[in-house]
Amino acid sequence: MKEVNTDIYFSELIFYIHANPQLHRLTSDFKKWKYSSYHKMMIDKDDFLKKNEVLDWFGGIQQYWEFHEGLMHLRYEDKFFKLEG
Numbered sequence: 001m002k003e004v005n006t007d008i009y010f011s012e013l014i015f016y017i018h019a020n021p022q023l024h025r026l027t028s029d030f031k032k033w034k035y036s037s038y039h040k041m042m043i044d045k046d047d048f049l050k051k052n053e054v055l056d057w058f059g060g061i062q063q064y065w066e067f068h069e070g071l072m073h074l075r076y077e078d079k080f081f082k083l084e085g
Contacts, residue, residue, distance in 0.1 A: 014054065015071050031068075038068070 004010050018038040022030040031038055041051050042061055058064040 011058070011067060012071065014057075015068055018068065019072065 004013060018036055019030045021027045021033045021036065027033045030036060037049055040047065040049060041054060041064060055061050055064050058067055
């Protein structure tokens, strides 16, 4: 078990949870994975998620999106597999 002891590690952990289905070749684009909370964070619909807290953590919906996009391109793009078809 690893302790979450920095803000950046917490942010990266949120990204990793969202991107994990792509890393494990379950989808070619984690943003389209229907079981992920990634896209649910961006729609205005009540559910059990703590959307306001998460979006506030990133500084808003735009920054949430930019963080995910940026981290995917800067650190992880070469580590993700692309599915054929």
